[in-house]
Amino acid sequence: MSTETITTAGGVRVAKPTVASYLHDYWGRVRGGDIGGLPAILGLIVLCLIFGIARDTFFSAVNFANLFSQGAQVIFIAMGLVFVLLLGEIDLSAGYASGVCGAAMAILLTNHGWPWYGAIFVALVTGLVIGFILGFLVSKVGIPSFVVTLAAFLAFQGILLVLLGGGTNVSIRDKFVLALANNNMPVWLSWVLGIVAVAGYGLVSLVQRRNRAARGLVTQPIGIVGAKIAGLAVLILVAVAILTQERSINPIIISVKGVPIVAPIIAVFLIIWTFVLGKTTYGRHVYAVGGNTEAARRAGIPVDRIRISVFVIGSFMASIGGIIAVSRANSVDPNTGGSNILLYSVGAAVIGGTSLFGGKGKVINAVVGGAVIAVIDNGMGLMGFSSGTKFIVTGLILLIAASVDALSRRRAAATGNR
Amino acid sequence: MAATPLLELRGVDKSFGPVQVLHDVGLSVYPGEVTALVGDNGAGKSTMVKCISGIYSIDSGTVTFDGREVAIHSPRDASALGIEIVYQDLALCDNLDIVQNMFLGREKTKGIVLDEPTMEQMAGDTLASLSVRTVKSLRQLVASLSGGQRQTVAIAKAVLWNSRVVILDEPTAALGVAQTAQVLELVRRLADNGLGVVLISHNMNDVFAVSDRIVALYLGRTAAQVKTTDVTHSQIVELITAGRSGNLGLPPEKPTDFVDITPGDDQ
Numbered sequence: 001m002s003t004e005t006i007t008t009a010g011g012v013r014v015a016k017p018t019v020a021s022y023l024h025d026y027w028g029r030v031r032g033g034d035i036g037g038l039p040a041i042l043g044l045i046v047l048c049l050i051f052g053i054a055r056d057t058f059f060s061a062v063n064f065a066n067l068f069s070q071g072a073q074v075i076f077i078a079m080g081l082v083f084v085l086l087l088g089e090i091d092l093s094a095g096y097a098s099g100v101c102g103a104a105m106a107i108l109l110t111n112h113g114w115p116w117y118g119a120i121f122v123a124l125v126t127g128l129v130i131g132f133i134l135g136f137l138v139s140k141v142g143i144p145s146f147v148v149t150l151a152a153f154l155a156f157q158g159i160l161l162v163l164l165g166g167g168t169n170v171s172i173r174d175k176f177v178l179a180l181a182n183n184n185m186p187v188w189l190s191w192v193l194g195i196v197a198v199a200g201y202g203l204v205s206l207v208q209r210r211n212r213a214a215r216g217l218v219t220q221p222i223g224i225v226g227a228k229i230a231g232l233a234v235l236i237l238v239a240v241a242i243l244t245q246e247r248s249i250n251p252i253i254i255s256v257k258g259v260p261i262v263a264p265i266i267a268v269f270l271i272i273w274t275f276v277l278g279k280t281t282y283g284r285h286v287y288a289v290g291g292n293t294e295a296a297r298r299a300g301i302p303v304d305r306i307r308i309s310v311f312v313i314g315s316f317m318a319s320i321g322g323i324i325a326v327s328r329a330n331s332v333d334p335n336t337g338g339s340n341i342l343l344y345s346v347g348a349a350v351i352g353g354t355s356l357f358g359g360k361g362k363v364i365n366a367v368v369g370g371a372v373i374a375v376i377d378n379g380m381g382l383m384g385f386s387s388g389t390k391f392i393v394t395g396l397i398l399l400i401a402a403s404v405d406a407l408s409r410r411r412a413a414a415t416g417n418r
Numbered sequence: 419m420a421a422t423p424l425l426e427l428r429g430v431d432k433s434f435g436p437v438q439v440l441h442d443v444g445l446s447v448y449p450g451e452v453t454a455l456v457g458d459n460g461a462g463k464s465t466m467v468k469c470i471s472g473i474y475s476i477d478s479g480t481v482t483f484d485g486r487e488v489a490i491h492s493p494r495d496a497s498a499l500g501i502e503i504v505y506q507d508l509a510l511c512d513n514l515d516i517v518q519n520m521f522l523g524r525e526k527t528k529g530i531v532l533d534e535p536t537m538e539q540m541a542g543d544t545l546a547s548l549s550v551r552t553v554k555s556l557r558q559l560v561a562s563l564s565g566g567q568r569q570t571v572a573i574a575k576a577v578l579w580n581s582r583v584v585i586l587d588e589p590t591a592a593l594g595v596a597q598t599a600q601v602l603e604l605v606r607r608l609a610d611n612g613l614g615v616v617l618i619s620h621n622m623n624d625v626f627a628v629s630d631r632i633v634a635l636y637l638g639r640t641a642a643q644v645k646t647t648d649v650t651h652s653q654i655v656e657l658i659t660a661g662r663s664g665n666l667g668l669p670p671e672k673p674t675d676f677v678d679i680t681p682g683d684d685q
Contacts (some may be wrong), residue, residue: 032562215535217542218555279532281525285513288522291511298509299523300494359513411559 004296008199017222035408037353039401040368044375051379062247064239069181069261069372073098073325075342077367078348080317081308085275086290088358089145091311093130094318094345096156099337101126102322103163106170107334111175116176120323124215127285127319129313130156135308143313153342160332171331181231181328184258187244192301193264194240202229229390250338266367269317273363275340290359340391347394348373351401357409372397422485423602424614425470425501425583429667430479432465439465443640447583448612452605454625454646455618457635458658463618467585467634471503471586472496484582498665502576503585510567516553517541519560520575544578545570548607567599573604577613584608590624620667622651626674636661641668653685 017025026281030038051058077094082090091097100275110116115120134152138145164170172178185193205225212219248256277283288296289306297303318337326332327342352369354361373394380390423446432440443479447453457463468474470481472490482498490496496503517534520541526533538556545553550570554565560568569589576584586605590598603667606628609615611630619625624645625632634641634657641657644666658664 034559212535217535217538218557280530281527281532282534284518284522287513287518288511291513292509294507295509295511295522298493298505302525359511386454415446 010336017218017221019221022221025211027110032412034412035334035404037362037365037368039404040372041364042353043351043397044368044372045048047372047375047379051375051382055379058379061245063378063382065184065247065260067179067371067374068263068266068376069324069328070378071370072122072266072328073321073337074344074348075367075370076269076321076324077318077345078352079269079312079339079363080321081349082273082354082361082363082366082393083277083286083344084145084314085354085356086286086358086361087307087310088290088323089307089310090149090346091134091145091314091318092149092342093134093156094149094152094314094321094341095154095201095337097127097130097220097337098161098313098318098322098325098341099160099332099335100130100317100322102326102336103160103332105177105323106326107163109172109174110170110352114386116174118178120172121167123319123323124316127316127322129333131312131315132308132316134315138311139307140303157334157338160336160338164332164334167334169331169333172326177323177327178330179327181260181262181324182330185264186255187258190240190244190259193259194236197228197267198236200232201232204227211358241351254280265320265324269320270363270367273313277363278356281305287359293361340394343398344373344394345379345400346368347398350405353395354406355405355409356402357405369401423447423482424484426472426482427466427481428480429480430438430466430634431477431479432469432474433477440469441478441574441638443638444643445616446631446643447616447644448631449582449614450609450612451630452609452617452628453631453633454629455635456620456622456625456658457641457653460637461635461636461658464587465638467503467587467618470496470501470585497579497581500580500582501522501585502579502581502583504569504576504587504589505574506587506589506591507672508566508572510558510560510572513559515557515559515577516563516571517556519538519571520544520556520578521676522575524579538660541574544574547611548574548577548604550574550604550660555606564597565593566600569593569601570604573601579609579610581613583614583616585618587618588620589617590619590621598624622654628649632666634658636668 018209048058057063077098081094083086086123101123104126105119108119108122109116118374134145134148138141161167193309205228207221209222209225243259246255246257248254277286285296285301285306288299288301289303294301306325324335325336329336349361349366350369350370351372352367354365354369375396376394377390380393425447427443427445430440430443431438438457443462443466445453445455445466454461455466458672465474469476470490472492475491481490482488488499490499494600512524514522517538520538526537526540528547548570551559552570554568560571563571571588573584573586580685589601589605593601602624605615605617609630617625629646631643632646632649632654633643634654636657639661649666653663653666655668661668
């Protein structure tokens, strides 16, 4: 370990971190119970290897592209649920809320001939309104979120049935909406966006590091920053390279290549919400309320407003999930957003490393967790397992994730790292 | 020794319905001094602090701050004046780091983005001005800190805002011997930096170790305001338990009609 020290902020002398000491500290935090998304990433790699060995088709470009549209709805809902879970609350109605929003859009598009932008706007507003009502009931009236959203879960299922006239199926033909979950970007745009993403991440990391160094504050070792940028670059560019290959069975009739449009949509929301949670006062207050409500209240944070806002974000993201689900299915039916969607979404957030106890979690957890869920669903489907078996396996994995969460908390309490 | 008190309460009454909790209490806090507020459970210490912090409003009496009479109606008024209170349960978020906790609710921003470097620098400067050298990193989660370090963070949070009076509610109650010594040293340093410090404590050793003045409350009345050097350990214990000790404290016959006795002063 290096003994070189630097004087930082106000004369507090600290050891200058090296690559070795950084990794050592990280390992120390993991051992101390601060594991974050590590189990999910390891799990994802293991699952991919298992399915890849069992079925050659798992690693095919077609299947890789499918994973995006299969996982998208769950990922969007899970991103919103991360906010709700950060406050230690739960939203059981998110699945059917996405169904209701999707149905609102589909009915306006098909039955009333609205343009896509109008219909999508109404779907998004529906999500915001639903979230506001849920949040109001939880924070101002004081009903536990479990009960409020359980009631909403039932009611939204009913609203969906009523909207669809007792169980008919409304199909959509709008090209824009259909493209969202089913089409791909042109090859050139795929590459441009991939490179922009890598360059943007690299630039932001390096500028942030330089700003801190200029103030004489402790910085991450350049080796670690470089490794992170390189890692992301490899990940994105390999993914783009695979997805820009020809995936059509008969390329002469129709050519299928490029990154699915839904991938950059996921990326945009991932970036927005990560920014909001990590870099804004609002995000800081969400963590504070989730960590210690009383401390937040005394610090002058409007706890009730924060509580309402997370439900609004939760249902808003559910509405986007609903739009994508309707787009992928080309239609809406009384089961859109029903069956396993909600449990998969909660599972995605928790598997990814968001704590059910509040105060701990990131939006990226929802994406990684959603990827785990999509891989299980997809891989087991390829291996010919029935949906019964899929549910059992997904349930077990959720249980494992929740146990990891609970055990890491106990571990953290034991090591004084509560 | 400063001549005028920074914060002074005079003749303060406070009732909750039919129950009068504070009878005509007084308190003077001088800059650069530690004033210990002692009293048995139910003597009115917490009520008095809550009146100063603006959580309760006073029924009658005056509060003077820096020579001006002020009205404190909310915690915001108190912090605007520069009065900060460190509560016993500290009110820190375990899932946030030291800098994040110190700036909670008053984050510095650049546009809409949190200005982390500035906050980290200010937090570091504050900790350094209190000669705190025990934390490994300013980006450590508060969860991983010891009880004494948490107390230090809570106190540093209170002095970050150019506060002038800091009220500490039982800062050493949950600490071990070494950590108690550390925190007391910090309390002394706050006063040496020119702040008016109010230390609420049950522990006589702590009180005699750091305080310059002692204010004893007895059943909602100010039993005595004395200089620490003028009294003994047992006199203070008597003031706390009986309200009087020798010629100090409340007269036995007419407890409501007491006098402020400050030995050395001709009042």
